[in-house]
Amino acid sequence: MIDDKKDEFIEQPNEALDELIGLNEDDVVQIIQALEQDDFASVQKIVSPLQPVDVADLYQQLSTNQREKLLDSLGDNLDGNIISHLDDSMRDSVLENMRPKPLANLLKGLESDDSIYLIEGLDEEKQKAVLRYTGRTDRAMYEQALSYADETAARIMRRELVSVPDIWTVGHIIDMLRDETEQLPEKFNSVIVLGKGSKPLGVVLLSKILVSSRKTTVKKLLNNETLYPIPADMPQEDVAYLFKQYDLIEAPVVNDDGKLIGVITIDDVVDIIDEEAEDDLLKLGGVSEDDLYQNVISTAKLRFPWLLINLFTAVLASIVIGFYAEALEKVVALAILMPIVASMGGNSGTQTLTVAVRALATNDLTSANAFRIVFKESLVGGINGILFAVIIGFGVYWWFGDPLLGLVISIAMVINLFVAGLAGIIVPIVLEKLNTDPAVSSTVVLTTITDVVGFFVFLSVASIAII
Numbered sequence: 377m378i379d380d381k382k383d384e385f386i387e388q389p390n391e392a393l394d395e396l397i398g399l400n401e402d403d404v405v406q407i408i409q410a411l412e413q414d415d416f417a418s419v420q421k422i423v424s425p426l427q428p429v430d431v432a433d434l435y436q437q438l439s440t441n442q443r444e445k446l447l448d449s450l451g452d453n454l455d456g457n458i459i460s461h462l463d464d465s466m467r468d469s470v471l472e473n474m475r476p477k478p479l480a481n482l483l484k485g486l487e488s489d490d491s492i493y494l495i496e497g498l499d500e501e502k503q504k505a506v507l508r509y510t511g512r513t514d515r516a517m518y519e520q521a522l523s524y525a526d527e528t529a530a531r532i533m534r535r536e537l538v539s540v541p542d543i544w545t546v547g548h549i550i551d552m553l554r555d556e557t558e559q560l561p562e563k564f565n566s567v568i569v570l571g572k573g574s575k576p577l578g579v580v581l582l583s584k585i586l587v588s589s590r591k592t593t594v595k596k597l598l599n600n601e602t603l604y605p606i607p608a609d610m611p612q613e614d615v616a617y618l619f620k621q622y623d624l625i626e627a628p629v630v631n632d633d634g635k636l637i638g639v640i641t642i643d644d645v646v647d648i649i650d651e652e653a654e655d656d657l658l659k660l661g662g663v664s665e666d667d668l669y670q671n672v673i674s675t676a677k678l679r680f681p682w683l684l685i686n687l688f689t690a691v692l693a694s695i696v697i698g699f700y701a702e703a704l705e706k707v708v709a710l711a712i713l714m715p716i717v718a719s720m721g722g723n724s725g726t727q728t729l730t731v732a733v734r735a736l737a738t739n740d741l742t743s744a745n746a747f748r749i750v751f752k753e754s755l756v757g758g759i760n761g762i763l764f765a766v767i768i769g770f771g772v773y774w775w776f777g778d779p780l781l782g783l784v785i786s787i788a789m790v791i792n793l794f795v796a797g798l799a800g801i802i803v804p805i806v807l808e809k810l811n812t813d814p815a816v817s818s819t820v821v822l823t824t825i826t827d828v829v830g831f832f833v834f835l836s837v838a839s840i841a842i843i
Contacts, residue, residue, distance in 0.1 A: 728800025757797020
């Protein structure tokens with residue numbers, strides 16, 4: 377019965393999915409109209425039932441003036457969770473305009489990981505001002521969290537957790553959960569079992585506790601359970617890999633002494649996976665996640681350096697073409713066909729590059745299998761080069777009536793696609809070995825290689841065979 381419902385849900389069309397989302401297009405239109413008329417009562421009526429993430433989506437769809445009015449309409453009802461779901465640039469803009477004391481009060485209603493996410497976006501001066509209005513315990517927690525590097529386990533972990541000593545029984549745990557509800561986190565999925573020195577021995581899911589007898593010891597529940605303690609300074613992408621690899625729901629975070637200091641939950645890991653995937657995708661295109669919400673000047677500034685690099689690589693390719701200016705003057709067809717070779721090489725290399733960057737990010741491409749994968753991708757490039765060489769060779773012969781010209785472009789196609797496959801896999805590997813993010817630099821390097829090699833091989837062969 378459950379499986380049938382699951383399949384029914386998966387097969388729902390987009391219209392049905394829209395009904396499950398709190399914010400729809402009609403609501404947005406109504407809110408915009410109410411904001412334009414300064415009808416804050418109507419705005420609150422529509423917004424109040426929405427989840428914080430829906431309000432954040434709404435905020436990002438509005439103009440600058442409308443956003444200010446929306447914040448005014450929310451007033452003291454502004455939920456910190458709304459801000460935590462905003463795009464980074466939007467989040468920073470809202471926080472910069474808030475006074476330290478209201479901002480400190482806003483942080484109190486959030487879970488520790490969300491409050492740290494907000495406060496880490498402030499400049500150092502604003503952070504100090506906000507911390508002056510927080511309690512001693514919270515201030516110590518923030519200062520400790522901010523002492524760790526950005527995008528590490530200690531920055532994303534939640535301090536609110538449930539832990540018990542290893543000598544407890546299931547009955548002890550159930551009684552504690554019932555008697556101390558006010559001290560428990562709002563949401564939790566498991567109980568962390570501690571040994572000597574507050575060092576975690578394992579994690580027991582609530583579902584396992586509920587189906588066990590009261591006399592069962594937690595040590596017994598830990599039988600055959602593998603512990604995955606996460607170091608506080610572990611990079612967040614490594615945390616995500618660990619969760620994905622071992623199907624974790626929660627995992628304890630430990631300090632250098634192995635003592636429990638927090639817990640990371642699957643909902644935070646989903647955000648990390650989404651963030652890392654989006655970041656790599658945007659870097660491949662030379663843009664940032666803030667582009668959509670930045671103003672025109674800021675967006676132009678962000679994109680300019682990447683385009684400048686591409687300009688220099690294009691000039692390099694043009695210099696290669698300039699060496700064969702005489703050949704191009706004699707055979708105009710070369711100028712017509714030349715972009716085909718470079719374009720095919722670029723696209724073929726990008727296919728390999730995309731697979732390689734993803735494989736590096738997921739640790740599927742390692743030193744153990746690097747040679748085999750390099751050989752495979754080179755072979756794939758060569759095979760596709762031969763296939764397209766036959767297609768383009770006959771096409772050029774039919775177009776220009778010159779079999780020699782068809783042979784020239786066929787040779788160039790085979791060589792360039794082979795090189796594209798080879799470069800597409802080697803470039804990101806080399807860049808990672810040089811501690812450079814392959815998602816950022818690989819595209820420029822690959823494009824330069826395929827353009828230069830494509831033009832050079834095509835025009836060199838043409839100069840020898842035709843001119």
